[in-house]
Amino acid sequence: MQLSLGPVLYNWAPERWRDFYFRIADEAPVDVVSVGEVVCSKRAPFFAEHLPDVIERLQQAGKQVLLGSLILVSLRRERRQIEELCASDNGLVEVNDLTCLRSIRGRPHAIGPYVNIYNETSAAFHVQQGATRICLPPELPLSSAAVIAAAVPQAVVEMFAFGRVPLAIAGRCYHARLHKLSKDNCRFVCEKDPDGLALKTLDQQDFLTINGVQSLSHACTNLIGDIAALREAGIGSLRLSPQDCDMVAVARTFRDVLDGRGSAEEASGRLAELYPGVAFANGFLRGQPGFSFAHA
């Protein structure tokens, strides 16, 4: 089973972003790395400068590089970004919005977790269009994932296995709204929250995380105890989504379990040390409320 690293979803300082990927290239036991700004088109220029170096370093380290597309595409500038992305030959484009399909169909590409694939006929359609990898929507239960994986054996089917889970995308920026700024003059205030902005209930219960136009869970997905079931279901890859913690160590922890070194229980304890203070969740996998967590 492969390990993949999803794109950094938060607005990290560009040098920190670059150094993060350099270290991933040098040290993390992952097979696939998805790069690029997928949340907010306004952030993209900050990373553009470092992107070629990051891609080169990752490829030299033997990682397969995916170029993630923007999740919500409406502005002319955003459509142009998509066009340029689909024309690039730097790596496999990871489609996060169907806008890409018009130019990329017929050529190999990956499908990211923001595209709605809930069943085997949709998966088969995308494979027919050229999809070779499919990261399924995080809310999909394992029973559905198994049916899909069986229907498209020629594609690598991936599940979201670590990190706060992306739950929604909006036209409006909630970071800007909270800071009483307009979206166009946001001053990039989301950079103040490299692990997202905590949203709690009025009873101060942890609930969600705000990341600009994106809303994520507070809880951190953790499927390390479900690896046997995922293998059984034909899942070919696990996605680790970068959080503000030691992601190299997170990747090593997953790799150890995949390679049969140590128990899942110990590994889960290790993940709790690496990303402290955040509850784990795996409810979606069982068709339960996403925030819930059950040990396998």
Add this chain to the structure above:
Amino acid sequence: MELICPAGTPAALRSAIEAGADAVYCGFNDETNARNFPGLNFSRDELRKGIAFAHDRGARILVAINTFPRASATALWQRAVDDAVEAGADALIVADIGLMDYVARRHPNQRLHVSVQAAAANPDVIAFYVETFRARRVVLPRVLSVVEIAEIIRETTCETEVFVFGGLCVMAEGRCSLSSYATGKSPNMQGVCSPASHVAYEETAQGTTSRLGGFTINRFAPQEAAGYPTLCKGRFSTALGDGYIFEDPVSLDATTLLRGLQSAGVAALKIEGRQRGRAYIESVVRHFRRALDTLEDGSEADIVSLKPFTEGQASTLGAYRKTWR
């Protein structure tokens, strides 16, 4: 511009048409439609009768089969498509790409509309649906301004339909799992958002607390009206302050923007609310019929208050005027 109105029951369908709807959209009483609420929606027989009623009066019926089929159960959705076509539906409203593919192959002459749940938000993706599945109309997501809608229309051959009234999704439609995170039930999979089965209210001396799946969504002072705990319209707490973090509990009312939408080239106006009763349907449809008729006359529409029918008795122009941009 056509007026497209919701119906959750045969009675609502008749009311909508009598109040002046050009077309009514409805769904089957199962998980194939995005308003899968108990006691709502149409049996096969009710749909056939509804279509006959509509056609006799020069109105059309659009059938929403707009959830994402469950893996290994796609036959249920395909049967819904077959039955709607056989019943004489004037168009199918579909969100799932596999199901669109099925409609285009199996029923090539059936008129296909891209559901708002597909969140097609720009001319390129709309062109993809037109070229691949011969989609004839796209229901635009509620994240766009009137200016952006006009830009899209300039670049597409596809008809566009926009929401003008009713409940307002805050997030891009069809791309939101907030409800299933808290309850296990989602719009995409089960056709429900923030379902009543997971709602609880707790009364204390301090007022009423509303919960969804155990999470507090709002708290109301004793004299305050306690609204329904739709997740994205709750009051929450952050380091930067408490309040309606995503959106105030308001409804969309674009009555004052009809002229702009007409100039933009919008083909059809849609009213949300298949879950609403006949009183809502009648009043809202009548209001928009009158507004559209006065628009056609060239006179200004008289703005009747629709306040009793809006959520929290407050309305918004939503993204159509991007005050937040």
